[in-house]
Structure formats: structure tokens, C-alpha cells
Amino acid sequence: EHPVYHAVTANTWVLSRYDDVESALLDHGSYSSKRGVFPTPPGSDLADAFMPMMIMMDPPRHNQLRALVSKAFTPRRIAGLNEGVSSLAAELIGLLDEGAGSADFVRDFAGPLPAMVIADLLGVPREDRVQFREWSSALVESNPTRGEMGAGLAAAASVYAYFADFLAARRRAPREDLISALVGADIDGRHLTDEELLGFCLLLLVAGHETTTNLLGNAAVVLAEHPDSRHRMTRDRTLIGSAVEELLRYDSPVQGLSRNLTHEITLHDTTMARGESVLLLFGSANRDDRAFSDPDVFDIDRRPTHQVAFGKGAHFCLGAALARMEGRIAITALLDRLPNWTVDLDSAARLRSGPIRGYSALPIS
Ligand code: HEM
Structure with missing residues (x-):
């Protein structure tokens, strides 16, 4: 009813219809x-607070950085992770x-899995x-809208310090990992500058971690609530891919991101x-x-090819193939080991975050 809504407390306009969101992207x-991609008070510039990150850039600068990073972040490198992620998922679900x-x-699965995958990818x-x-x-829990970025900035500084050591080591002795490939791209x-390399490591950690954790957490809840779909997937594993796509649409882990207008609209x-x-x-x-x-x-036969959970256009999620792979592997592991799992929503806790939707605690049996 209010396709262009003014959210006064957050000091931002909000677009909610598909066509408007897609056109803006x-x-x-x-x-x-x-x-930056979070609503920020006028005059403040989130991008200034961090090392350069392509998610906070426009073309043509964005294109240059994305092209360089894509030289290392290749579909082949992602596909090569398949086996390792599958055995990791089976191991974690067994422990669980x-x-x-x-x-x-x-705590035991949806959090550690994506974190370990990023660690393997980067080679740490x-x-x-x-x-x-x-x-x-x-x-993800710091709130730029209210100027509450202190803990977030402190965490960013720790991430830079941590990865600076790895960058230096890989420059001296390259390995087969993504950091070495990024250094050499x-x-x-x-080449990528040290600042751009550190910015990218931070971006991967944030963009590839909580997002995927919450895709998996939301999947565990939605599939437990739809036992017929789950049963069909147990018998016909080819449905898992379309279920992941529908999960992304139905319970999008990233609920929304921001832009700033370059002119009146x-x-x-x-x-x-x-x-x-x-x-x-x-x-x-x-x-x-x-x-x-x-x-x-929720319809696992829908195959929503135009859903926008990964965004669209210039900034379309660089890790979409990896996230989809992790989603398929996680659901496969659940169906193999705990085919009739239940979640205790009364004891579950929601994540406290603006852009990310999911659970911070989710008892399962
Ligand atoms: C960008 C969502 C997983 C890396 C994005 C964007 C969205 C998104 C909506 C667009 C940002 C914009 O338009 O401003 C998701 C979701 C994921 C996920 C829902 C999981 C379910 C991952 C993973 C990685 C990753 C696993 C890497 C390991 C990135 C990067 C960008 C990005 C680097 C920035 C691309 C650019 O600015 O050109 N993601 N993401 N994401 N994502 Fe993901």
C-alpha cells in the first residue's frame, strides 16, 4: 500500500515491490x-570507515575490482570445494x-559450516x-542507522590484522589457496592493493558467513514445517536444488540492502x-x-528463477554458487542423518540484525 515508504526513525525511503526493487538494483x-549498503544518516559515509570493498563501489571502479577478484574466485575453485564441504557437513551433522x-x-552446524568453508577457501x-x-x-549486529558501529569497527580492525599476516606469508610462499590467487591476480x-585485499577478506567473511548460516537455519525450520516436501525430497534428491531456490525466495536471509540517490527521483x-x-x-x-x-x-516445485535473494545487476552475489552448493549439501546431510528432525521454536532465538533474517539459537532433535 505504500510502495515508496518513508521510515522516519531509520531516516530512509523503503521500496518493497518487486519491479521497483529490481529496477533500482x-x-x-x-x-x-x-x-555503503545500510541506511546511513545523511552526511555520514560508511565506506570511509572500512578498507575499500567492492560492495561499496559503483562502476567503473567496481567493475575493475570485481574482474580482478573474479580471476581468483573462479567457478572451478568453488566446484572443487564440493567434496570437502560434503564430508564436513556429514561430520558436523554426525556430531550434532x-x-x-x-x-x-x-551453534553446531549452520554457524560452523560456512565459517569452515570460508577458512578452507581462503586457506587459513x-x-x-x-x-x-x-x-x-x-x-552484522552493529547498527549504522543509530551510529552504533563501535563493536563492528573494532571487529574489522581485528580482521585486517589477522589477514595482513596471511597476505604477507602468501606473498613470500604462494600456495593453492584463494589468498595466494588473489595476491597473484x-x-x-x-594487481589488488593491500588495502583492497584486506577489504575483500573482510567482505568474504561477512558476506559469505552469516548469510549462509541463516539460509541453513531458515531451511531447517521451513522444511520441518513442511514434512510432505521433506518426504518428497528424501525420496527424490533432484528436488533439493529447487527447494534451495524456493527457500531463498520464501525466507530470504538478506532481507534488504540500501542505496543512496545520485539525483532526485x-x-x-x-x-x-x-x-x-x-x-x-x-x-x-x-x-x-x-x-x-x-x-x-512454500512450494518446492516453483523454481523461482527471478527471485532477488542474491540481488541483481552489477553487485549480484559473487558467492551465489557457493551458497547454493552449501544449501544443497546441508539439506542432503540432514535428510541422510536426521530425516524426521524437529525444531523447538519455543526455545529458539531470532538473530538481532537489521538486514539479516534468521535464528541465533535453534534447538533441534
Ligand atoms: C553480494 C546475498 C552468500 C560473497 C551479495 C548481495 C546479496 C547477497 C543480496 C548483493 C549486494 C548488493 O546488491 O549490494 C547473499 C546470500 C547468501 C550469500 C543470501 C547466502 C545464502 C555469499 C557467499 C559469499 C558471498 C557464500 C562468498 C564466500 C558476496 C560478495 C558480494 C555479495 C563478495 C559483493 C559483490 C559485489 O559487490 O559485486 N550477496 N550472499 N555471498 N556476496 Fe553474497
């Missing part, structure tokens, strides 16, 4: 990422099953995942001024009945 000339009665799906010790989780939680003699008879924040609600777009029939129904 594709129009980076008007809807800029330069000042043995701890039945006191098992927590987020898996044991450091506990630290990764603390840092990324501090970052070049386009026409242009009038939409649905409402005028938004240059410089103002505009929050694009992916979660709402994915439930818009103009774009999806019966949007509130």
Missing part, C-alpha cells in the same frame, strides 16, 4: 552503493546427532572459525531527494504477488 547510476537432546542447529586454519564467527556477528599489470507520485538512503526490500520483493503467484506458499 539495475540502475546503479541513480541508486549508488558508494556510501550424537549430542541429541542438547543439540543446537545454529579451520580452528580460527570461532574467531571468524565472533567478528562477523559483531559486524592481475589484469593488464594491475519521483516514483509512485513520491519524490525522493538526491543523497537520501533507499532501502531495497529483497524479502518483500520475493513475496510480491505481482511477481510470484501465492507468494506466501
Whole structure:
């Protein structure tokens, strides 16, 4: 009813319809990422607080950085993780099953799995995942809208210090990991600078971690609530891929991210001024009945090819293939080991975060 809504307390415009969210994502000339992707008070610039990260850039600078990073973050490298992620998932779910009665799906599975996958990808010790989780939680739970970035900035500084040592070591002695590939990547003699490398490590940690954790947590809840779909998937594993796609649409882990206007825009008879924040609600777009029939129904046969859980356009999620793979593998592991799992929603806790939707605690048996 209010397709262009002004959220006064957060000081941002909010777009909620599919067509409007999609158009904004594709129009980076008007809807800029330069000042960050969270609603920020006018005049403040989140990008200034961090090392350069491509998620906070517009083309052409963004294209250059993304092209360089893509030289290392290749589909082949991601596909190569498949076997390792599968055995890791089977191991974690086995431990979780043995701890039945006191098992927590987020603590014991959905949190550690993506953290270890990123550690493997980057080539840093898996044991450091506990630290990764603390840092990324501090970052997603800090609130730039209220100027509460202190814990987030402190975590970012720790991440830079941690990865600076690895960058130096890989420069001296490259290995087969992503950090070495990033250090070596070049386009026409242009390499990533140390600042860009550190910014990218932080981005991977935040963008690839909590997002996937919450995809998995939401999946455990939604599938437990839809036993018929779960039963069909147990018998026909080819349905798992389309179920992941529908989960992304139905319970989007990233509910929305922001842009800032480069000029005045009038939409649905409402005028938004240059410089103002505009929050694009992916979660709402994915439930818009103009774009999806019966949007509130979870339907694993839907195959929603146009859902926007990974964004769209220039900033389309770099890790989408990895996230989808982790989703398929996690569901496979659950169906193999705990086919009739139940979750205790009365004892579950919601994550306290603006953009991310999911659970911070989820008892499972
Ligand atoms: C960008 C969602 C997993 C790395 C994005 C964007 C979204 C998103 C919505 C677009 C940002 C924008 O338009 O401003 C998700 C979801 C995930 C997930 C829902 C899991 C279910 C991952 C993983 C990685 C990753 C596993 C890497 C390991 C990135 C990066 C960007 C990004 C680097 C920035 C791309 C750019 O600015 O060009 N993600 N993501 N994401 N994602 Fe993901």
C-alpha cells in the first residue's frame, strides 16, 4: 500500500515491490552503493570507515575490482570445494546427532559450516572459525542507522590484522589457496592493493558467513514445517536444488540492502531527494504477488528463477554458487542423518540484525 515508504526513525525511503526493487538494483547510476549498503544518516559515509570493498563501489571502479577478484574466485575453485564441504557437513551433522537432546542447529552446524568453508577457501586454519564467527556477528549486529558501529569497527580492525599476516606469508610462499590467487591476480599489470585485499577478506567473511548460516537455519525450520516436501525430497534428491531456490525466495536471509540517490527521483507520485538512503526490500520483493503467484506458499516445485535473494545487476552475489552448493549439501546431510528432525521454536532465538533474517539459537532433535 505504500510502495515508496518513508521510515522516519531509520531516516530512509523503503521500496518493497518487486519491479521497483529490481529496477533500482539495475540502475546503479541513480541508486549508488558508494556510501555503503545500510541506511546511513545523511552526511555520514560508511565506506570511509572500512578498507575499500567492492560492495561499496559503483562502476567503473567496481567493475575493475570485481574482474580482478573474479580471476581468483573462479567457478572451478568453488566446484572443487564440493567434496570437502560434503564430508564436513556429514561430520558436523554426525556430531550434532550424537549430542541429541542438547543439540543446537545454529551453534553446531549452520554457524560452523560456512565459517569452515570460508577458512578452507581462503586457506587459513579451520580452528580460527570461532574467531571468524565472533567478528562477523559483531559486524552484522552493529547498527549504522543509530551510529552504533563501535563493536563492528573494532571487529574489522581485528580482521585486517589477522589477514595482513596471511597476505604477507602468501606473498613470500604462494600456495593453492584463494589468498595466494588473489595476491597473484592481475589484469593488464594491475594487481589488488593491500588495502583492497584486506577489504575483500573482510567482505568474504561477512558476506559469505552469516548469510549462509541463516539460509541453513531458515531451511531447517521451513522444511520441518513442511514434512510432505521433506518426504518428497528424501525420496527424490533432484528436488533439493529447487527447494534451495524456493527457500531463498520464501525466507530470504538478506532481507534488504540500501542505496543512496545520485539525483532526485519521483516514483509512485513520491519524490525522493538526491543523497537520501533507499532501502531495497529483497524479502518483500520475493513475496510480491505481482511477481510470484501465492507468494506466501512454500512450494518446492516453483523454481523461482527471478527471485532477488542474491540481488541483481552489477553487485549480484559473487558467492551465489557457493551458497547454493552449501544449501544443497546441508539439506542432503540432514535428510541422510536426521530425516524426521524437529525444531523447538519455543526455545529458539531470532538473530538481532537489521538486514539479516534468521535464528541465533535453534534447538533441534
Ligand atoms: C553480494 C546475498 C552468500 C560473497 C551479495 C548481495 C546479496 C547477497 C543480496 C548483493 C549486494 C548488493 O546488491 O549490494 C547473499 C546470500 C547468501 C550469500 C543470501 C547466502 C545464502 C555469499 C557467499 C559469499 C558471498 C557464500 C562468498 C564466500 C558476496 C560478495 C558480494 C555479495 C563478495 C559483493 C559483490 C559485489 O559487490 O559485486 N550477496 N550472499 N555471498 N556476496 Fe553474497
